[in-house]
Amino acid sequence: MRDSNEIDREVGSWLISTKWLPPRHHLSVIRRSRLINVLDNGIQHDLTVITAPAGFGKTTLLSQWRQRLLAKNVKVAWLTLDEYDSDLNNLLCYIIFSLISSGLDLGRLEMLAEQGLSDTSPRSCLGLLLAKISELDESVVLILDDYHRIKAPEIDQFMDRLLDNMPDNFHLVINSREKPGFDLTKIRSFGQLQEFGPQELRFDTVEMKEVIGLDLSDEQYSRLLEKTEGWPVTIQLASQFIALGENKEQVLDSFSGKTSHLADYLSAQIMNKCPEVVQEFLIKTSVLERVNDNLAYAICGIEGGFDQLEDAGSINALFVPLDEEKKWFRYHHLFSEFLKELLHKRYLNEIPSLHLKASKWFEADNNLNEAVRHACLAGDYDLAAQLIENAGGWELILYGGIGYIRNLLHHIPDEQFADYPRLQVARAYYFQKKGEIREARNYIEFARCNPKLRAEAYRENLPAFHRDFDVVEVLQNTYEDDFVANNLVTLTQRIKKLDPEDGISPGVLFCSLSLSMMANGKFDEGLKFIQEGIRSMRQANSVLGLNYCYVHLGQFSLYQGHLRQAEAYFREAQNMADENFGSDSGLKYIADVSLFSLRDWRGEGGDDMTQVMIALDHIEEFDGWFEIYISAYEMILVRACRERKKSLIVELRDRCQRVVSERSIERLSVFVQCCDLMVATLEENRPDAERILYQMQGSLKWDRGQSDPMSWRPLQYMGKAAALWYMKIEDFTAARALLVNMEECCREVKATCFLLNILIMRAELEFRQNNMARASDFLFEAAALAWPENIIRPFTENDNIVPLVAAAYAVRRQKNVDRLALNFLQECAAQARKMKKVSLLHQELLSSREMEVLMELQGGLSNKEIARALEMTEHTVKFHLKNIFVKLDVDKRAKAIIVARQKGLLG
Numbered sequence: 001m002r003d004s005n006e007i008d009r010e011v012g013s014w015l016i017s018t019k020w021l022p023p024r025h026h027l028s029v030i031r032r033s034r035l036i037n038v039l040d041n042g043i044q045h046d047l048t049v050i051t052a053p054a055g056f057g058k059t060t061l062l063s064q065w066r067q068r069l070l071a072k073n074v075k076v077a078w079l080t081l082d083e084y085d086s087d088l089n090n091l092l093c094y095i096i097f098s099l100i101s102s103g104l105d106l107g108r109l110e111m112l113a114e115q116g117l118s119d120t121s122p123r124s125c126l127g128l129l130l131a132k133i134s135e136l137d138e139s140v141v142l143i144l145d146d147y148h149r150i151k152a153p154e155i156d157q158f159m160d161r162l163l164d165n166m167p168d169n170f171h172l173v174i175n176s177r178e179k180p181g182f183d184l185t186k187i188r189s190f191g192q193l194q195e196f197g198p199q200e201l202r203f204d205t206v207e208m209k210e211v212i213g214l215d216l217s218d219e220q221y222s223r224l225l226e227k228t229e230g231w232p233v234t235i236q237l238a239s240q241f242i243a244l245g246e247n248k249e250q251v252l253d254s255f256s257g258k259t260s261h262l263a264d265y266l267s268a269q270i271m272n273k274c275p276e277v278v279q280e281f282l283i284k285t286s287v288l289e290r291v292n293d294n295l296a297y298a299i300c301g302i303e304g305g306f307d308q309l310e311d312a313g314s315i316n317a318l319f320v321p322l323d324e325e326k327k328w329f330r331y332h333h334l335f336s337e338f339l340k341e342l343l344h345k346r347y348l349n350e351i352p353s354l355h356l357k358a359s360k361w362f363e364a365d366n367n368l369n370e371a372v373r374h375a376c377l378a379g380d381y382d383l384a385a386q387l388i389e390n391a392g393g394w395e396l397i398l399y400g401g402i403g404y405i406r407n408l409l410h411h412i413p414d415e416q417f418a419d420y421p422r423l424q425v426a427r428a429y430y431f432q433k434k435g436e437i438r439e440a441r442n443y444i445e446f447a448r449c450n451p452k453l454r455a456e457a458y459r460e461n462l463p464a465f466h467r468d469f470d471v472v473e474v475l476q477n478t479y480e481d482d483f484v485a486n487n488l489v490t491l492t493q494r495i496k497k498l499d500p501e502d503g504i505s506p507g508v509l510f511c512s513l514s515l516s517m518m519a520n521g522k523f524d525e526g527l528k529f530i531q532e533g534i535r536s537m538r539q540a541n542s543v544l545g546l547n548y549c550y551v552h553l554g555q556f557s558l559y560q561g562h563l564r565q566a567e568a569y570f571r572e573a574q575n576m577a578d579e580n581f582g583s584d585s586g587l588k589y590i591a592d593v594s595l596f597s598l599r600d601w602r603g604e605g606g607d608d609m610t611q612v613m614i615a616l617d618h619i620e621e622f623d624g625w626f627e628i629y630i631s632a633y634e635m636i637l638v639r640a641c642r643e644r645k646k647s648l649i650v651e652l653r654d655r656c657q658r659v660v661s662e663r664s665i666e667r668l669s670v671f672v673q674c675c676d677l678m679v680a681t682l683e684e685n686r687p688d689a690e691r692i693l694y695q696m697q698g699s700l701k702w703d704r705g706q707s708d709p710m711s712w713r714p715l716q717y718m719g720k721a722a723a724l725w726y727m728k729i730e731d732f733t734a735a736r737a738l739l740v741n742m743e744e745c746c747r748e749v750k751a752t753c754f755l756l757n758i759l760i761m762r763a764e765l766e767f768r769q770n771n772m773a774r775a776s777d778f779l780f781e782a783a784a785l786a787w788p789e790n791i792i793r794p795f796t797e798n799d800n801i802v803p804l805v806a807a808a809y810a811v812r813r814q815k816n817v818d819r820l821a822l823n824f825l826q827e828c829a830a831q832a833r834k835m836k837k838v839s840l841l842h843q844e845l846l847s848s849r850e851m852e853v854l855m856e857l858q859g860g861l862s863n864k865e866i867a868r869a870l871e872m873t874e875h876t877v878k879f880h881l882k883n884i885f886v887k888l889d890v891d892k893r894a895k896a897i898i899v900a901r902q903k904g905l906l907g
Helices: 003-011 031-043 058-071 088-101 108-112 122-134 153-164 186-191 207-210 218-228 231-245 248-254 260-272 276-285 295-302 307-308 313-318 331-346 350-364 368-377 380-390 394-398 402-410 414-419 421-432 437-448 456-479 488-496 504-519 523-539 543-559 562-582 585-600 610-621 626-642 646-663 666-683 686-695 709-728 732-749 752-768 772-789 801-812 819-844 848-858 861-869 875-888 893-902
Strands: 047-053 075-080 141-147 172-174 192-198 320-321 329-331
Touching: 031 058, 031 192, 047 058, 058 075, 058 192, 058 320, 058 329, 075 088, 075 646, 088 108, 088 122, 088 141, 108 122, 108 207, 122 172, 141 562, 186 192, 186 402, 192 320, 207 218, 207 231, 207 893, 231 276, 231 861, 260 732, 276 295, 276 331, 295 350, 295 875, 313 666, 313 875, 320 610, 331 350, 331 875, 350 380, 350 585, 368 380, 380 394, 380 686, 394 456, 414 421, 421 437, 421 456, 437 646, 456 488, 456 504, 504 523, 504 543, 504 626, 504 709, 504 752, 543 562, 543 752, 562 585, 585 610, 610 646, 610 875, 626 646, 626 709, 626 819, 626 848, 646 666, 646 875, 666 686, 666 709, 686 709, 709 732, 709 752, 732 752, 732 875, 752 772, 752 801, 772 819, 819 875, 848 861, 848 875, 848 893, 861 875, 875 893
Parallel strands: 047 172, 047 192, 075 141, 141 172
Antiparallel strands: 320 329
């Protein structure tokens, strides 16, 4: 398997220097001043679209305009697109590289792009990119050349999002042979679109005379303009063709204005004047998108091919240097298409061998993606599969990122995967990381049942397959929260079968074992496994794997009430993710959610939940598991209940249900019922509450020997909601029995944070029955556990904490009081008073940021305009608007203004 340094070099390798410079033209060109002036005037718009068939001088025009802008110190990024850019992650990476090449400092976005946007959503990356551009004091122009070569609806959708959020100092130019697939109607209606078509790009007589530069009569020029219809490339080639003829009148008469015929005819005339060796060189290298001397020699065995092309006269007009050093070239698109036709006529049987030679060259050059692509073009899928498997298979994600493995697997047709069980496993892991858990389960099951596994010819591959399959299936079970399948015996046996030199596989299995122990409330055993996982990940040099280990360690510490230790682990994970994968990576969001939850336990969460919701959106869409989801959901539920926001609880319930449906996480389905029970409690809806309690009675008991060991965690949120209901209806006997059982559970599994919730609720229960001594005992025990780590939330979320603290102190006033515990309780009571006031205020008024959005809304601004005015993303504006609508109990913008005025929020 190749090491991570090789992978990293390849992810951002050979194409980087060839895509963001406009081609250098060898044909004589004229300066198209009239069109350049129009382009200058259009820079104030968001978008310029140039659409015309090949040969209309689109790229030449934009190259000239680019030089003019550079002379004015405008930052101009140029990106020539090809079929590989149909992958959204690839496209984003190259856009970032092109902007950096233009002189922009994009900070950590450069590191993200070098890692192929591993574990980062395109939406998050786009938001960060546009925010960076909007911070600049200068104009930025991005030119996307050859957009027609992209055939992907997701790219068009991405362009729509880009155009919806364009900063004022950013201008986008699209150059295409075809009309782009994204929505031009909307941006045209806003007056933000400038368009060029064939009619605008045609040469007029003056320009044609300047290009041709021959002694022709006005009548001859008119005839030529009529035949060529002003098509620039036709005129350029015609000038060479006419110059070679002795009888110009005869040449003009035989000249055809049919564009496809003309292109083929002129190309053939040029080719016929080339030596045979040059023709062979051109035709055989046409299998390549880009070519240099070494690669060309490997393909056709002709040395110095480009030197011979330079000597072949006008032929040099049809190949384009792609870098300043003139090492990499491509052929003019029209000429390339013509060459490929000749290739199929002259060397049809050699085409597979040409691709195989290319594959071998790229493999030696450490360009796995191109090696695999050419192997597939040769129809040698065995070779393509072998290349991927030898490089690491599914493990490539842990080194090169999800985009890397996606590009490799994309070259192989769907119907071919059945022949390669290990690639089916890699595909399953790819879908796991994408968050498409059900699709991933399908692929892992396809691999399990693959008949190839029983074939004699596959026998020597079985050990590698079983290793891959075992690890990825364990990961699948982990994402599905199925720790019955990931039991201790099974995983231990699988680890023993692994190669001692294999660090990644045992590291993954140890992490899954630790999560299994966490789910079963066996923290000490889980900590031992995670330490083994850390050793394995370090052995394999997997920063990604280490990142996950630190998140798991932090979760263990948090559950046990060791908040300082948990914070250290979470911050280490957060810093590692930020440094190695970028501020918008999936791992960064996971670490962020973990830290948000920890700070909330300390009562430090603050009122603005925007960042929490952004992080939660990402992990719900991509990479997350039960412990991460429940940390965020509990935090949101506590706040919604404190503010008596039934609508927020319902919204939380719905988003949790979506995750349950998409990921089959059974323990989260209990949280869905928990939300329903909290709504019933707020509404005092006894029928609904009793129905839910009856349905969930299995989740409301704990017995290590009898009940599901994984039920300890759902019991904490469902049991808490049930106890609150029982106290609401003053069924103190049922409340006490439930809380006693929950307390036994927490003490057995050593879940200190949740034990605090129960002790405080037991104190309230005794307080409401006038058992002040018992109430005081419970409250002071909770305080003694909480104050060393400053765990405040369980105290401040209790509605009766203020009188409870006063009563407990009155009882203990005559005894030796734990002064530290008492001081802590008094601080909690003071904070609870403050939070109560803020909570009441929030039930009526909006936050300062929401008020700012409301003020702009009153001015009739769109979401995009509000985002610009307040320097926030449009996504954040939508989030604030949703909160405003909930708080004002409206569903439309106009109604929000009316109600806000009625409440005196707006003048």
